[in-house]
Structure formats: structure tokens, C-alpha cells
């Protein structure tokens with residue numbers, strides 16, 4: 001459809017917010033379901049998780065035209081840079097909670113199984129029962145493992161983005 005104008009109210013995306021999260025917040029604001037809101041953006045029948053996994057330039061342009069959010073910012077909210085094998089790792093919402101982040105904001109990093117601290121404020125994430133990794137392991141063990149866990153998470157983040165291939169061998173069983 002042509003001649004569509006920018007929506008009157010557009011919520012600003014949060015840092016590292018994923019596209020599905022921002023679209024859900026916008027849909028809630030307009031009292032619509034996500035599929036209804038996608039239809040309003042000119043993307044009827046599009047599954048929001050497929051959309052954020054591989055946002056095409058044309059789709060980015062459509063959303064940019066209706067919301068005024070730049071295509072570059074929209075592409076950064078999608079998972080386009082992730083390798084195909086990583087898709088199964090990406091949960092549909094935050095795997096763990098951050099006490100300092102708004103509950104309705106789902107960040108890209110928080111969908112990944114190896115994230116144990118918030119990418120934005122560094123707070124330890126906790127599971128839905130309230131426990132952090134340090135609670136589960138005990139603080140002495142957590143302190144001993146923390147650097148290894150951080151290194152592992154960094155490697156997995158690189159792997160998910162197709163970076164650093166060949167830079168490290170497959171990780172073998174290691175004992176601490």
C-alpha cells in the first residue's frame with residue numbers, strides 16, 4: 001500500500017533490544033496483537049521470529065518508513081549476522097531475568113543460553129526461581145570459574161556470528 005505515513009507514536013528501541021521485543025511493545029501500545037501490528041506495517045502473514053532472524057532490506061525499509069527508526073538500527077535488532085546453526089540456540093524471549101532491566105524488554109544477548117550476566121549493566125542474571133549462577137555454584141566455585149565462563153561465552157558469541165573460525169580448536173573436556 002502506498003501513501004502510508006509514520007505512526008504518531010513510536011517507542012524508542014532499547015540498547016541491544018531484539019526486533020520481536022520492540023514490535024511486541026509497539027503492538028501493546030496500539031492495543032494490537034503482534035500479527036495485527038505487522039499487518040499494519042505492511043507485513044501481513046509474516047512470523048515475527050522469522051522476520052527478526054533474517055530481516056530483508058525491503059522489510060527493513062518498510063518498517064523504517066512507518067516508524068522513522070533507521071534501517072541500520074532495525075538491522076541491528078535482527079539476527080542477520082548469526083550463522084544458520086545458531087538459530088536453535090535463540091530462545092523466543094529472555095532465558096534469564098535482569099533485576100535492572102525493564103521486564104518487557106528482551107535483548108538479543110539474553111536469548112542465548114550462555115549469557116549469565118546482563119550485556120547492558122553487567123548485573124548477574126537470575127533464573128525464574130530467582131537464583132543467579134553464583135547462587136547455584138556457590139560463590140567460591142563461581143569466582144574460580146568466572147573467567148573460564150566469560151571466555152567460553154565470548155567464544156560462543158564469536159561462533160554465533162561466524163567470527164574467529166579456525167582460531168580455536170573444538171573444546172575438549174577440561175577439568176578444573
Ligand SMILES: [Zn+2]
Pocket residue numbers: 098099100101118119120121122123
Ligand atoms: Zn540488565
